[in-house]
Amino acid sequence: MEKQKNTIIAKVTPTGQGSIGVIRISGNKSIDVIKYTLKLNSLEPRYAHYLPFFYKNKIIDKGIALWFPKPNSFTGEDVLELQCHGNSILLDLLINNILNIPGIRMADPGEFSKRAFLNKKFDLTQVEAIADIISANSQAAIFSAMNLMNGKLSLLLTEFTKIIIKLRVKIESFLEFDYKINFTIFCKKILITLEKLIKFLINIIKYVKNGIRIKEGIKITLIGPPNSGKSSLMNLITDKKISIVTDIPGTTRDILHENIYIDSVPIEIIDTAGIRETSNKIEILGIKKTFEEIKNSNYLFLVIEDKMSENNLSKIIKKYLKNFIKNIPIIIIRNKIDLTNNIPTIIYSSNYTIIKISIKKKIGILNLMNFIKKKILNKNTNENQFSARERYLDILNSIYKYLIKGKNNFLNTNSIELLSEDIRLIQKELDSITGKFYSEDLLNNIFSQFCVGK
Structure with a gap:
């Protein structure tokens, strides 16, 4: 609690050169900074003052000073913000000079936001939203x-x-x-x-x-037997040649990740090792990693050849995916319809959705992308959606x-x-x-992830 009584100071803007650098001071000693750095007894609240900034009685810069008396401030305490030119040396000189005032110290990470929470300016979810906006x-x-x-x-x-x-x-x-x-x-x-x-x-x-x-992005994992077209689909969706494509079973043995944006929503596409019975130790490790990725996925695209029978498809799902069906939506991608002379289509059922395409001939790809936009992105975004x-x-x-x-x-x-x-x-x-009920450990864990000036 004694630490809470201190006045704190920190740079609000990132380290480096820029046109503007901002310093924030919060606490009862903020009024002393006005007297010490601005050579004034007071400032009109919530008014932008263009003033000289002093360093050891010498003018070091001119900028904007903003004064927010408590409780009408971000932290609920007296807050002074100084906006000067964004030179790191200049900012450090001003801060180090202000630190000469007894009772002022450097802020801990997230301490301004922590004080805003403790002074009931925001609840804990709203404070966390600040970090989400920044990141x-x-x-x-x-x-x-x-x-x-x-x-x-x-x-x-x-x-x-x-x-x-x-x-x-x-x-x-x-x-x-x-x-x-x-x-x-x-x-x-x-x-x-x-x-x-x-x-x-x-x-x-x-x-x-x-x-x-x-907040974290939608995670879509491509799974299926070897040579079904997973790697080709990965390359097609991301519009990059990320995965190696061959007709040799077991080519993909490691997990490949690629982040893309569709309608401004981040999506992580993961290409995995083909699921099959094998004695190859390296391939077995790849398949093990596949199942680790499945556990953390939001959606599974099970890529199979269109010629595969419903009976064999059921066997694959029952053998490899039965533990995930309740928690993770599975979309069946029936690839290679150019070989079966089937038309591109989307079939909806109570268990999963089937999308028929040909990756090689690029048939039905528009259906697939529209499905992603309308059934995945739109399902996860609306105007009332909040980060979590x-x-x-x-x-x-x-x-x-x-x-x-x-x-x-x-x-x-x-x-x-x-x-x-x-x-x-x-x-x-x-x-x-x-945050109506909280532990100090919870607060320390949350606010330690914030930057120093926030």
Whole structure:
């Protein structure tokens, strides 16, 4: 807490030469910097002042000074920002001179944002959105990070929390005044609320999963038997000759990655070793890596030859992919329709989608690309989508388990006390997402990933 009382300073702009360099100071000693560096007693708040900057009583530069008295600032503390010419030597001279003022120190990574959170200017998800905006690698990532910053996730969690609180009130009221409440009617109402919470939570989890995909990119893994056309498809989608293409089975033995953008959304395409029975040790290692990639994929493109029978296709899926079907959408790419004289088409079924193409003749490729845009990209992006992190998903999955366990226990035992404890734990988990309940280790882990000036 003593460290929190210090006034902090750091460069906001990156190191290097540029037209502008910005220094930020936050804390009670910011007013002393005005007197020490600007030779003034005060500044008009939220007004751009063009002034000389002093270094040991000598004018070292002229620039813009902005003064934001607490609590109307980014951090909730007194904040002074100095904008001068972007020369690293100049910025360091100014900072080192300001550090001579007692009670001012260099900021830790992310400390400005941490103070904004601790002073309740933002919740934890909104602070994390700032880092997402800075690191965004696509237009979609920027807009989704801004949605997180504007509280899209916070609003969903607030609505979910309201239902949780109402449920807790009902339960506590029953435990306190059970003689006044019809138990049968009460149980029905509780179960209806639990079902509502489960459906609501599933929807939130869907948004979070999509947000992670936008932030980190959508991962599409190409799998299938040797010589089915995986490497050729990789080269076609990425418009690069990345994978070696031959008619020799087992040519691709290592995992090949390539990042592309489609409609401003980052997509990682992975070419893998052909799946088959083999005694070649190197090829076996390649196939093992294939299954490691499958576990981390968002979509699987199973590339096979169009002449393969449905029976053999079912055997491949049952033997190699049965453990992934529930969690990862599988798109069957039936390649080489030029040899079977079939027409390019897309067939939708309850289990998976089948797309018939010829990579060699470039037949049906437009269908494939339109499928990626409409059924994969559009499914994972919309104007309300927000960026998300794995920690949100871990917490929400934990809450889902509590809800399912609480519902099942309540159905089997009608125990109000057990359900009450599960609901209490759910609310505690929810508060850890937004930061109403947090540990110092969690904060240190989050803010250590920020740059020093943020």
